[in-house]
Amino acid sequence: MHNSSRWGLGVMLQFLLLAALGIAHLQAKIRLSEAYLNAISADDAAEQASGSYNYDQQGRDWEGLCQDGQQQSPIPLTYNEAIVTGIPRIHFYNYDQNLESPLVLTNNGHTANMVLPPTQNGQRAYINGGLLPGSFEAQSVHFHWGSANSKGSEHSINFQRYDVEMHIVHKNIRYAHQTVAEASAYWDGLAVLGVMFRAVDRAFSQNTGLLRIFNRLPLIIPYQANTTVAGRLTAGQLLGNIITGEFYSYNGSLTTPDCAESVTWTVFKDVAELPRRQIMKLWNLQESRMRPLINNYRALQDINDRPIYYRALQ
Ligand SMILES: [Zn+2]
The missing domain is CATH 4.10.910 (30s ribosomal protein s13; domain 2)
Known part of the structure; x- marks a missing residue:
């Protein structure tokens, strides 16, 4: 009935x-499906709960665990100090399946954020392998960037920072029935994939999936503006054609308050290209005080003797 x-x-x-x-x-x-709306709503609630932080001091003034934590992110990643070991590659599942459409892109005052719905076959895009303690479902994607005269990546690789860093946030399937915020209470709650982007005048190859998202950025300039990204998009298109077999991995935290130490980080060594005119669209977004949302990256944190692993191509 x-x-x-x-x-x-x-x-x-x-x-x-x-x-x-x-x-x-x-x-x-x-x-939009009810499940997708609920996920967007939960993401929005978590964003509100994190308070009115800003990037005026690159997070040096954030309190609580952000101040006292011993496993914080981002950190400098260097090949010479990494443990180079034969860890498995990251395995991607349903990353080639079209996501439910349309997708909602939001300016939440701290970044351009897109909550990822399940794929059209009803399953989620998910990953395992690497140093991941389980399988992790893709939940959302967002970006960190600089300004006209500064780079905006959070991690550095061999003392180099890049123009933009993309984070694809995943949640452990152990916590499938809990929100991302709830899962962040557990050490194995989250996994984030980090991808570096270099600004280029003319890209060697265009990442059409990412360009579809960037083309919508002019529609979310005001704080809390939303827009949709229509058409077919897969989680894999976010990664484009980067080499995923080489990466750094370590245990760290969210890079925004409350800086929960619940993230297994996988930061790919390969650097993707993005036309500078696309990156410039990020600099036009506005934060809650109606100022330009620029330099939304957290300062590098102490490693505190944590092991950092590196997977080389075998
Ligand atoms: Zn991030």
């Missing part, structure tokens, strides 16, 4: 969520 009052409730719930997120005006045109 098709329960029409339940369907009505679903529509109502969707409207309320969209209204709460300030995207009620999109309601007329788009239809």
